[in-house]
Amino acid sequence: MPTLIHRAEYGQYDFGPEHPFAPGRLAVLLDLIRCLGHSVAPVAAPAATREEILSVHDEALVAMVEALDHGDTRPEAERYGLDTADNPVFPGMDLAARWLVGGTLHGARLLLAGTETRVLQLGGGLHHAQKDRAAGFCLYNDLAVAIQAFLDQGWRVAYLDIDLHHGDGVQNLFYGHDRVLTISLHETGHYLYPGTGHIQELGAGPARGLSVNVPFEPFTEGEGYLEAFEEVVPRALEQFAPHVLVIQAGADAHFADPLGDLGLTTQTFQTLYRRILELAAEHAKGRTLFTLGGGYEPQVVARVWAILYFTLMELPLPTDLPEEWLGRWQHLLGPEVGRTLHDQVPAFPEIPGRGERTRRNRDVVARLLDSLLRYWL
């Protein structure tokens, strides 16, 4: 039985009522799983220590977070990506972020100890945090701290990022590391935050060919997404032969997410999760550490991540949404939620220009593979 990691303190990671990265998303999700008849019994992990944060971050960043947390005024905060529209200051933010990092790190330790092969951390996935700055709602990079823990034990780590946005923080932190493969599938950075994740970002020095980016045209739908996934991800994992797969399972690539323009449906996500588990079985002895990530429409993330939960637990997927849950969260769910766990088919009217998008996406994948095959041999 896969291990779930979560604790109520994750709710302290809260940038305020106007901010999209709302902790309420997790409460809605947990309640949905419970109302669908599964008593969630998550493991409560300890907060990461300052030293553990420093395994990937600069001391100056941590010191700045701590100072702002205590209410100090620091004009240079913006240089650290703090006190900005994306990362406003809130009291208790240092510990709140360390709870999330601690959960992901605990997942890594369970895998390292061999007590577990499949872990779902219901939180975390703060993939934008950089070595020396917070960014894009992310204070500390829980994924990178977990990856570093694997590396310290000599493991090879494949990182797979299916968030709408490029996983720039994780990529940059291990850009020259030959025991970390990073793969990020995302909407193209030509327009969307953080502006990176282009196919030419291939890794540096001994890690050349170990940074893999699959950028999609805006309005790319599930079919095109899965096609590119199949072209790139299995080959990358096969040649790298990791000990473990770390997956940032952001849900913001869903079509109804307000932040982006990709067109994935709940059905796409289910297919994706199943494929990731198959690939992990094939190439990493089934070892997976899943985290959550972006996803800004409560009714979407609750359904998408409930499907993640049921898929990882290998439970049959319920069809209908429970009345009790719909009633309780009506104010957050809005009128779009529907009656079923899955999206309707078709989920949205046909988007013009599909042929051109498909052509461009295929072109990008071909150029990416052309570059990668030079290093993979």
Place this chain on the structure above:
Amino acid sequence: MLVKEIMRKPVTVASVGTTLGEADQLLHSRGFRHLPVVDQGKLVGILTDRDIRFATSSLFHTPLHEGDLVTLAMSAHPLTADPLDPVEDAARIMRENKIGCLPVLDGGELVGILTGMDLLDALMTLTGVNQPSSRLEVTLRDQPGELARLTAFLGARHINIHSILTYPTPDSTVRTVLRVGSNQIRHLADDLRAAEFTVLWPLPMSSHLNPAGPR
């Protein structure tokens, strides 16, 4: 942005007594392609790795050898820049003359060197792509105060602007491309539209993918 902000310094140089073999090794070991040649501290020429290849090849009228002096293969009297020149002027000079570098002189003294690569770095800085950012495209009316209205709007929302590029369009509007340090520009764009800005990207929340919204 001025040349002195993006030029490389200190400059690695060859003297008039340096041989082609020595210069070649110097370029190789440092990973450079351009080498200023000085005579008692004064710039007298530029030697490139290509100059060395060509002058020592059998295609040259009288092929040189590694023991020959750099002065036989260099370009004498190179074009130069001043530290206070704007980078766009330096770029134009390099482009129009099809040259890959400009030595930078201050009062006759060689104080830096500017290459095509440095100009690409400057372009990245000017466009803001070297920082985590989102791209926002707005069409402004070609009249006073429009840009100020836009930046004030962003300032009030605590959005940091990494760069602004503007260029005129054929229909007498001003296309404005901003790179802003925020992940939340979809909401921002909707607010801008509500304030009667014409936003080209991102598209409205209610566009293609949200069947619930007005179509």
